[in-house]
Amino acid sequence: MQRSGQFLVQSTPAGSTFTPEDFDAETRMIGKSAEDFVRHEVLPRLEEIEQAKEGLMRELDRKMGELGFTAAEVPTHYGGLDLPKTTVALIVEKLGPEPATCLTLQAHAGLAILPLVLEGTPEQKARYLPKLASGEWCGSFCLSETGSGSDALAMKTRAVPDGDGYRLTGEKMWVTNAGFADLFTVFAKLNGEQFTAFLVERTFPGVSLGREERKIGLHGSSTRRVVFENVFVPKENLLGEVGKAHYIALNTLNLGRYKMAASALGTGKYALEVATRYAKDRHQFGQPIANFGLIRQKLAEMTTQLFALESMLYRTGALMQEWFEPIHALPPDHPELHLRYREAASEYAGECAMLKFFGTEVQYFCADEGVQIHGGYGYTEDFPIAKIFRESRVPRIYEGTNEINRLNLTQHLIRQMQRAGLPLIEESRAREPRPIDTLPDKPLEMLVTLVEGFRQATLYAFRLAWEAYGDHLREQRQEIAAAIADMTTMLYGLDSIVARLPKLQGTASDAGLLAGLLFARYATQVMRDRADLVLNALNAPAESHRLMERMLPLPRFNAVEARNQLAQFVLMRDGYPYGV
Helix, strand or coil: CCCCCHHHCCCCCCCCCCCHHHCCHHHHHHHHHHHHHHHHHHHHHHHHHHCCCCCHHHHHHHHHHHCCHHHCCCCHHHCCCCCCHHHHHHHHHHHCCCHHHHHHHHHHHHHHHHHHHHHCCHHHHHHHHHHHHHCCCCEEEECCECCECCCHHHCCCEEEEECCEEEEEEEEEEEECCCCCCEEEEEEEECCCEEEEEEEECCCCCEEEEEECCCCCCCCCCEEEEEEEEEEEEHHHEECCCCCHHHHHHHHHHHHHHHHHHHHHHHHHHHHHHHHHHHHHCEECCEEHHHCHHHHHHHHHHHHHHHHHHHHHHHHHHHHHHHHHHHHHCCCCCCCHHHHHHHHHHHCHHHHHHHHHHHHHHHHHHHHHHHHHHHHHHHCCCCHHHHHHHHCCHHHCCCCCHHHHHHHHHHHHHHHHHHCCCCHHHHHHHHCCCCCCCCCCCHHHHHHHHHHHHHHHHHHHHHHHHHHHHHHHHHHCHHHHHHHHHHHHHHHHHHHHHHHHHHCCCHHHHHHHHHHHHHHHHHHHHHHHHHHHHHHHCCCCHHHHHHHHHHCCCCCCCHHHHHHHHHHHHHHHCCCCCCC
16 A cells, blocks of 8 residues: 555556546446436525525535545445445535535534544444434534634543533534534543543533524534533543544544635636636637636636646545555454544645645636636625635634644654654655756656656755654644745645546546646745745755756646646636546
């Protein structure tokens, strides 16, 4: 099995990664069922969703249970489907056009179910997972508080032993699905010190809800405070080990961030679709605005970012699945089951953090450009792009802000170097003497060469930062850690695109190469900016600056023509020109 971060030290053979082109017929049918559901049963009810019609989102959640979406990651022992991570991502992506419904599923099927899957006892799983998998029950995840968002360990919710159980007191906020959840996974400090998780049923005496939060967007999703006033929780409802709930929280969020990127991909594609249709229909100066270069530029850049995100997303899902696959064969009472789950869920934490911040920023970019294409109409609620825009802002905040996730990625690379022996420093020294003097003329060869330059530059920046700050990089120089995270992301994005290109056929192949060139141009500019930041912050000598510049040559091609050609493919398809 491949280790996390391997792409930093090892070239990826062309065609060797999993891509949407690899989905089999059965998986495509699952994706089609999710797409049909959102297009035919959800989008027609947008007005009711926006008005938060009583009972509607719970009704939609039950229907997602009937379709099997809530059972996607539940083991078959407990009535689930145990689908591959790539298939789970496809379901979430296809639900992306309606973010509130998609978030409801993610909170139920991910944040509520995964803690039980990862750390629950066989008895807890048998009691709760069948109900949650079928949609009979809905679940929710209670971690954040008024004074503890990113700093979860600063929470004030407390639990104390009481006979055959515990007494739980505290208040959680930003709880998705709170208004209709039957089961809460609640994090508290046992005896004021030990970070511990509990399974709390809605009907336990002392559980109450605040009002629905008045949010900018996601009006259809339920978001409330949940109050626990001296709630008695039986001892059999303690989840995982006392004092080790950080495994539950972090690993659940790791996997949740992966699916956030899938949701972002689906919402971003829908923004592109809506903007494309409008650009073809809207006439100014006697012709469709889709004919204008600056509109076509926007369509092309949206497509380019989405293509990179999609390539990264499904590659990562397949890599994670390699770690989860052997666990499926273990019996439900295997003594090391939770340890194996911990290992699998944490291995790709860095890539999941990367996908979360990159994906949600791509989503927002697509929504923002979609509004711009609509002009003044985009700022009215009469057009769907306004709702997409409103609902594309908050994903950069929840499940770990994008700033926190940038720091998480760099810290994960340090851990991989120390824990898994990822030879980042050694590889940096080995690659340093090989800067790029000239780029090949052939587009694919150019991209391959640029990937190697990105790899050298990222390793070099990481080594200089590590030599300066070591384990304390995240705490002492967040700006440098975040810049390295961005460089790592650009490398992973271009590397994933280059590995995907041989699998594309027909017009998708031509469009893919154009997107690859455009992403390389964008990514090189980001790499240069972040590298300059790192070197200046570290007071690196002039020769380091010269060496970095030679690692990051700017690709030369006609970007105006490339955008126009890619936009033409988008207009021909009325939206995203690749994938399932």
